[in-house]
Amino acid sequence: MNATISFIEAILVDLPTIRDHQLAMTTMQRQTLVIVRLRCSDGMEGLGEATTIGGLSYGDESPEGIKLAIDTYLAPALIGIDATNVNAAMQRLAKVARGNRFAKSAVETALLDAQAKRLGVPLVTMLGGAVRSTLPVLWTLASGDTARDIEEAETMLAEGRHNTFKLKIGRRSVREDVDHVSAIKRALGNRARITVDVNQAWSEVEAATGIAMLESAGVDLIEQPIPRENPRALARLAAKFVVPLMADEAVCGAEDAMELARLAAADVFALKIAKSGGIHAMLRTAAVGDAAGIQLYGGTMLEGSVGTIAAAHGFCSLPQLSWGTELLGPLLLKDDVVTTRPTYRDFSLHLPEGPGLGLTLDQDKLDFYRRDRDRIAVSGFRAI
Incomplete structure (x- = not known):
């Protein structure tokens, strides 16, 4: 020792x-x-x-x-x-x-x-090494104001910082939320991907209506439309629509992943090291999804630089990460507790160099x- x-x-x-x-x-x-x-x-x-x-x-x-x-x-x-x-x-x-x-x-x-x-060595070396050194990162449009969200997205596109945008919905009626998302999709057109996160706010009936309208509006991905406790309802919705449905709160560990895969309840898994219990536990969950043919996405708890870069090391080691990541946490904060904050450019987060996390x-x-x-x-x- x-x-x-x-x-x-x-x-x-x-x-x-x-x-x-x-x-x-x-x-x-x-x-x-x-x-x-x-x-x-x-x-x-x-x-x-x-x-x-x-x-x-x-x-x-x-x-x-x-x-x-x-x-x-x-x-x-x-x-x-x-x-x-x-x-x-x-x-x-x-x-x-x-x-x-x-x-x-x-x-x-x-x-x-x-x-x-x-x-x-970099932390990712202890996970078997990096298969990528950069990670695509989306931006969350979460002001709730349609015009402000469009302006913010246009700024991000012009700066080359983000070209995929997630909209947080579920606080208003289904129709109001869909109108908000649809207006932003029309404004951005094919220049950007649009995804939505309902954060479990809809019932199965509301989700059936909302997903149909969002699919027609050209939304690319819908995250956790209904409560995590009802995977069978999620499976029914996944079977009904073409637009991919992503499980987030419903998939914490490998055991959840196995059950969702068995039910064919999701097309995509959102991975987070925190909700998994650590980087190694997240890799177990990812392996189950990968084996089941389910696509993967690197999620966030809106961490600061330390948590974000820890997740980035894990995500950089994954064989497939089809839907990129949401590792935007440091960008949402006015300040941080590290000497050098993470680098974002060309629509991606760049893994720091240096031993360990690469942070001080x-x-x-x-x-x-x-x-x-x-x-x-x-x-x-x-x-x-």
């Missing part, structure tokens, strides 16, 4: 967004990250991140709950064990805590980052944006 885990810290970080971001379940004006810092006995440090959307409005874990789980259960279970054996560490966490996938994902990323730095923490910004900064300022304490 060359190095042991000596310290793990989970830090709540509140960052402002560039604009209001509307989803079916909430509207965001800021994003809360849980930044994980892991220190090893050989002086090596690793970074991880867990981020969810809108507190508990999206799923079962909140930023505050993630920090509590790490501080109280996950971190104590890892202190003193071999820092170089990531699989053994994650197996231990599986025995210590059920679920808590977001928290486990952040810890796994920190372990992988530290070990890759120790070996002097900005200590001053971390101190400024961390939620407990007043306590830190008073005590003069820096954990790492």
Whole structure:
């Protein structure tokens, strides 16, 4: 054993967004990250991140709950064990805590980052290597205002930053949402792909009506139109329409993927390292989808740079990623806690060079944006 885990810290970080971001379940004006810092006995440090959307409005874990789980259960279970054996560490966490996938994902990323730095290789090398160094990235049009969304899309196209756009719908009536999407599709024409995310907001009956109209409007992909608890209804909808349907909230792990594949309930799987429980767990889910002939898409929890780049390393290792990615999180934030933010150009995210994640923490910004900064300022304490 060359190095042991000596310290793990989970830090709540509140960052402002560039604009209001509307989803079916909430509207965001800021994003809360849980930044994980892991220190090893050989002086090596690793970074991880867990981020969810809108507190508990999206799923079962909140930023505050993630920090509590790490501080109280996950971190104590890892202190003193071999820092170089990531699989053994994650197996231990599986025995210590059920679920808590977001928290486990952040810890796994920190372990992988530290070990890759120790070996002097990019994190993706530890996953078998990259089959691509760039990832297509869409942009979410989520203001809810049709004219504003069209203007924003035109700007992105002109700058060469994005040529695929996702619309968050489900807050208004089906007809209002379809009219909004249709107007944007007409304005952009064949210059851009248009996808929609309903975030589980429709019933099966509403979805049947809405999907038919969206298909006629030329929408390219429809994400999670109905609640995740009803995969058989999703299968009925998938059999009825030509437009591809994507499962997101309905597919967390490989077991979900197997059931959806058995039911033929989705044409596309949205992969996310956080909801899977880590990069390796995401790769298991991707393998099931790939084997079943289901296309893959790299999803996001609107993470900051650490979580986004962690996901990018995983997605760059996948044999197929037919629908690109949604790794736009850092672009939605006014600021971040790394010294150099990710590079976006030519409609793609470029994987950083360098060992580990390829990122360096900005200590001053971390101190400024961390939620407990007043306590830190008073005590003069820096954990790492």
